[in-house]
Amino acid sequence: MSLRERLAAQIRASGPLSLAQYMTACLHDPDFGYYAVRPALGEGGDFITAPLVSQMFGELIGLWAVETWTRMGRPARFRLVEMGPGDGTLMSDLLRAARLSPAFTEAADVWLVETSQPLHDRQRQALGDHLSWAGTLGEVPADAPMILVANELLDCLPVRQFVRTETGWAERMVGLDAAGALAFGLAAAPVLDRIAPVGAILETSPAQAAIADEIAARLVEAGGAALLIDYGRAVPGFGDTLQALCRHRKEGPLENPGEADLTVHADFPAVMAAAAAQGAQTPQILTQGEFLVRLGIGARAEALAAARPDLSGAIERQLERLVAPDQMGELFKVACIHSPGFVPPAFETCP
Template identity: 70%
Template sequence: MSLRDRLAAQIAATGPISVAQYMAVCLHDPDFGYYATRPALGEGGDFITAPLISQMFGEMIGVWAASAWELMGRPQALRLVEMGPGDGTLMSDILRTGRHAPGFLEASDVWLVETSEPLRDLQRERLPEDVRWAKSLDEVPGGAPLLLVANELLDCLPARQFVRTPIGWAEQVVGLDAHGALAFGLSPTPAAGLLPDAAPGQVYEQSAAQAALGADLGRRVAADGGAALLIDYGRAEPGFGDTLQALRRHEKVDPLAAPGEADLTVHADFPAVSAAAMAQGAEAAILTQTAFLARMGIGERAEALVRAAPERSARIGRQLTRLIGADEMGELFKVCAIHSPDWTPPAFEETA
């Protein structure tokens, strides 16, 4: 039985499910879920992330991490953590860059938070033997300052969708059409009184999972010190919009067409994540990816790479444009720092 057939049987028996429930099953079902069975990253896969576009991205994150460690007073024990580490490229670049900061790697206890066994296998091939793995942040020991990075993690955390109809709010759900195929529909919602005012037709997305991660990170850095850096496409201000999408072989496809066979995402809700973190005693600030990478020195790094390999100048220029161009990743992607209130991480001094 395919995941589509199993979902159809479940819905026929017990009724429609929320978009959040549908996302969770499609991405993480142990037998059929996308990340559990067939994550495909890179040019030959379903999607490509910034660390795979250019080494410059991971190097700037490495500069940020080492500089943050310096600003914290060079603590002798540090939890250096990546959540959702993909194929390990980003952490590999961070560790390579960190070698230029004396004492940084020696202080760092490196952890990867990963639930996908296929991706863990890729990470093991790329990273040192002393790296450790956990399935949740709770499994990473506390008691030491935290520097955590998560690139394109928030977007794959499930979200519910609510639609403003002419008579009030309804929740968008996944049910069955007259032919037994998966289909979107609307269901009355008891949450209507908690939703903002909007014109008919507007869609409001709400991710309890994204907010919960913000709260967990806020609680952690408020207690142990440090900072978390969250990079993703999403909004810096509260807003409306249907952002659910499915990607397969770099093309957008119908999210209901082949459950478990495509990557499902929604935009990161950085205002909700920040608010949840601040409710736990942390501070939070948001920059565009353009501003963050520029402040960390990506322009200078690109110039150095071109000087070292002039024949690659056109390629390096294209990579830089992809990462910071306003009509590429630069403005759509945001960088959110959640940090303890006793200091401000690099690049965020003017916005915190």
């Protein structure tokens, strides 16, 4: 039985699924879920992330982490955590750059939070056994300050969608059409205190907010900072952002359950509101372009090109892909959550 057949049987037995339930099954079903069985990252896979575009991305985050640790007072022991670490490239580049500060690497207790066994295996191949893994952040010891990085984690957390109709809000569900195929439909929804024109779609993600809530609570208790990088919105808004990616092409989200990566835009306003409610500091959200430029990516690109003139053209293209407004520079945002008492680099108040 395929995942499509399993979901159809479940719908016939119990009724339509919320979009959040559908996304969770497609991504994490233990037998058929995309991340459980067949995650495919990189140029030859289904999608590419910033760490795979260029080593500069992870290196600059490594330098950000070192300077953040310094501003925290150089604690003798801290947890260096990556959530959703992909194939391990970001952490590998981060740690290589961080070796410029031997005291930082000596103090760091490195943890990867990963739920996908195939990706866990790739991370172990890339990084070896000198670090620790956990299935959830709650499994990472909380007895020390923390510096956390999460790149493209929020976008794969499930959302619910609500549609403004002539008679009020309705929830978008996944059911079956007359031929028994998966199809979108609408169901009665709770009254939402949001004014919007007919046809507007509101996405909410309790899962994204819950991650921010958990991270912020730990930072307030033990100290530290978290960096959340993803594509998404920096101000509240409406819109259907659900997409399925297979071989770098978009397809219908209901076409191939479990075969494609399902993503949505990160709701950074809701994420930051959840973190602030725990007492964490939440400075202004930056675009990825702004963040990397403030960290000196231009100088790093020049240094790499000087060391490898034969690769200067490729390095220039990588730089453009990461920071150009019409590529990853504007769509991707960078949010920081931190404990009171210091400000991490790049998030100082703008002049």
